[in-house]
Amino acid sequence: MTADWIAVDWGTSQLRVWGMAGGRVLAAASSDDGMGRLTPEGFQPALLRLIEPWLTEGRQMPVIACGMVGARQGWAEAPYRPVPCAPVAPGLLMPVAADPRLAVRFVPGLSQRKPAADVMRGEETQIAGVLATLPNFDGIICLPGTHTKWAHLSAGEVVSFQTFLTGEMFALLAGQSVLRHSVGASGWDDAAFAEAVADALTSPARVSARLFGLRAEALLAELAPEIARARLSGLLIGAELAAARPYWLGQRVVIVAADGIAHAYAAALAAQGVQAELLPAEQMTLAGLTLAQAGDRP
Amino acid sequence: MTADWIAVDWGTSQLRVWGMAGGRVLAAASSDDGMGRLTPEGFQPALLRLIEPWLTEGRQMPVIACGMVGARQGWAEAPYRPVPCAPVAPGLLMPVAADPRLAVRFVPGLSQRKPAADVMRGEETQIAGVLATLPNFDGIICLPGTHTKWAHLSAGEVVSFQTFLTGEMFALLAGQSVLRHSVGASGWDDAAFAEAVADALTSPARVSARLFGLRAEALLAELAPEIARARLSGLLIGAELAAARPYWLGQRVVIVAADGIAHAYAAALAAQGVQAELLPAEQMTLAGLTLAQAGDRP
Numbered sequence: 239m240t241a242d243w244i245a246v247d248w249g250t251s252q253l254r255v256w257g258m259a260g261g262r263v264l265a266a267a268s269s270d271d272g273m274g275r276l277t278p279e280g281f282q283p284a285l286l287r288l289i290e291p292w293l294t295e296g297r298q299m300p301v302i303a304c305g306m307v308g309a310r311q312g313w314a315e316a317p318y319r320p321v322p323c324a325p326v327a328p329g330l331l332m333p334v335a336a337d338p339r340l341a342v343r344f345v346p347g348l349s350q351r352k353p354a355a356d357v358m359r360g361e362e363t364q365i366a367g368v369l370a371t372l373p374n375f376d377g378i379i380c381l382p383g384t385h386t387k388w389a390h391l392s393a394g395e396v397v398s399f400q401t402f403l404t405g406e407m408f409a410l411l412a413g414q415s416v417l418r419h420s421v422g423a424s425g426w427d428d429a430a431f432a433e434a435v436a437d438a439l440t441s442p443a444r445v446s447a448r449l450f451g452l453r454a455e456a457l458l459a460e461l462a463p464e465i466a467r468a469r470l471s472g473l474l475i476g477a478e479l480a481a482a483r484p485y486w487l488g489q490r491v492v493i494v495a496a497d498g499i500a501h502a503y504a505a506a507l508a509a510q511g512v513q514a515e516l517l518p519a520e521q522m523t524l525a526g527l528t529l530a531q532a533g534d535r536p
Numbered sequence: 537m538t539a540d541w542i543a544v545d546w547g548t549s550q551l552r553v554w555g556m557a558g559g560r561v562l563a564a565a566s567s568d569d570g571m572g573r574l575t576p577e578g579f580q581p582a583l584l585r586l587i588e589p590w591l592t593e594g595r596q597m598p599v600i601a602c603g604m605v606g607a608r609q610g611w612a613e614a615p616y617r618p619v620p621c622a623p624v625a626p627g628l629l630m631p632v633a634a635d636p637r638l639a640v641r642f643v644p645g646l647s648q649r650k651p652a653a654d655v656m657r658g659e660e661t662q663i664a665g666v667l668a669t670l671p672n673f674d675g676i677i678c679l680p681g682t683h684t685k686w687a688h689l690s691a692g693e694v695v696s697f698q699t700f701l702t703g704e705m706f707a708l709l710a711g712q713s714v715l716r717h718s719v720g721a722s723g724w725d726d727a728a729f730a731e732a733v734a735d736a737l738t739s740p741a742r743v744s745a746r747l748f749g750l751r752a753e754a755l756l757a758e759l760a761p762e763i764a765r766a767r768l769s770g771l772l773i774g775a776e777l778a779a780a781r782p783y784w785l786g787q788r789v790v791i792v793a794a795d796g797i798a799h800a801y802a803a804a805l806a807a808q809g810v811q812a813e814l815l816p817a818e819q820m821t822l823a824g825l826t827l828a829q830a831g832d833r834p
Contacts, residue, residue: 310755318756355749403713403714410713411708447652480741
């Protein structure tokens with residue numbers, strides 16, 4: 239295999255790499271060496287463990303990385319670019335010192351001061367991938383995940399965005415709170431999810447009142463764990479949709495889909511009359527990194 | 537010391553015992569042997585570690601316990617009593633097998649099926665303590681804690697109640713989510729708390745939108761950790777107050793105060809024109825256990 243360059247998606251919990259020829263994937267590898275478990279000295283060895291077989295002595299390999307690797311707690315801090323701006327600006331990649339066989343550069347994240355402080359790292363690359371896939375896209379991109387992002391795109395720029403802790407809150411409540419006794423680790427119930435989304439959208443105040451009810455109903459009425467799971471997800475996603483209404487109401491919406499949760503967002507939006515388009519997350523990441531790499535070639 | 541009986545408050549994380557003469561405390565002790573870390577066989581030894589010095593050979597000591605000790609995962613399961621009912625009913629204490637020197641009985645918790653499933657274990661005893669302290673009390677009792685309870689009392693009975701996960705959610709978000717980097721472990725800011733409560737009450741939907749902002753503002757504008765802490769608490773308590781409005785609006789409210797968080801609830805309610813009375817939690821527990829013990833004497 240002779241890769242032209244290496245694409246890297248380096249998040250908090252995972253490191254994923256691809257050996258690339260232009261926009262084509264030649265090889266892929268991944269590990270659990272996410273930013274969250276590495277000290278600054280640990281990044282280069284973690285990267286080499288995966289890509290060493292793809293390197294050739296005497297040739298410097300371009301490596302383009304997005305994600306939390308550029309955070310303050312990462313390999314090196316890549317300053318945020320303030321919105322409104324294009325999601326990825328070639329020529330603005332940030333180099334870090336590395337093995338002479340490597341030329342590692344980061345895609346900077348985005349920041350927003352108004353209307354509310356917000357930041358992203360990694361999603362800007364997927365947004366660039368959406369723009370590469372759907373040229374001239376104007377509308378809303380929803381990126382579900384631990385920290386779900388909603389971004390408003392217009393004329394090739396991110397105009398504004400907003401982050402929700404929904405995914406992380408679900409994991410904490412389902413896995414570590416008293417609800418863990420009642421919420422299944424798997425399983426799903428579409429009707430329970432839809433009812434909870436609708437209730438949270440109608441009355442966001444009721445969400446905090448309904449959470450403990452999952453535990454109580456399990457104790458008193460043997461609420462099934464998969465129903466509790468879908469209902470918890472529905473309450474939290476419904477609360478998010480209530481707050482994000484200005485983003486999706488009457489808009490064209492693209493969901494960047496990584497897993498089952500993207501389909502839950504799509505179902506919740508469909509119940510509100512919004513038929514979102516789904517685009518695969520990994521492909522969007524690679525399209526965005528390809529764009530950054532191509533534009534950044536000297 | 538010759539105690540008549542022993543009062544026990546056995547929660548998820550703590551075991552607290554008092555050697556009593558009637559309603560008077562002769563001695564007190566506590567340990568971290570909460571229900572959460574004990575198997576059924578571990579309860580009696582954990583209790584004896586604290587109270588053995590207070591026992592006399594040949595005399596059976598009455599022990600009255602409230603709290604999670606009576607949960608399904610506790611020493612033995614004490615069935616819930618359904619509301620509406622008096623918070624504590626003498627004669628309904630549940631005995632468990634024990635050392636011949638002990639006559640251990642549990643105060644049963646309360647359950648509710650309508651309008652929403654809910655349960656409590658331990659708070660019913662504090663509510664009984666409030667009724668013992670304020671005879672003929674009609675109104676609302678708020679018991680802030682990991683799982684805050686709001687109870688409607690009328691004619692000596694608990695008519696209805698509702699539980700909120702607010703305290704547990706605060707602990708998870710402040711201690712384990714991405715917000716942990718931005719929310720101080722201590723410190724407070726009254727103005728930030730009041731603003732966040734008011735915002736959450738005005739627009740509960742905004743709460744989920746504002747949480748990640750605590751992290752973003754810390755990164756972009758060096759938000760002080762104590763302000764982030766007070767704001768997070770204010771957002772969560774404000775969301776709870778929005779959902780619990782039917783409980784407190786225009787009502788007489790008593791807060792059973794265990795720590796600083798009770799004062800935060802009092803401040804939040806005062807901003808809404810409700811001057812809550814504060815009663816000390818430990819005293820309410822002891823007054824409730826004393827009532828149960830006195831009424832239950834053969």
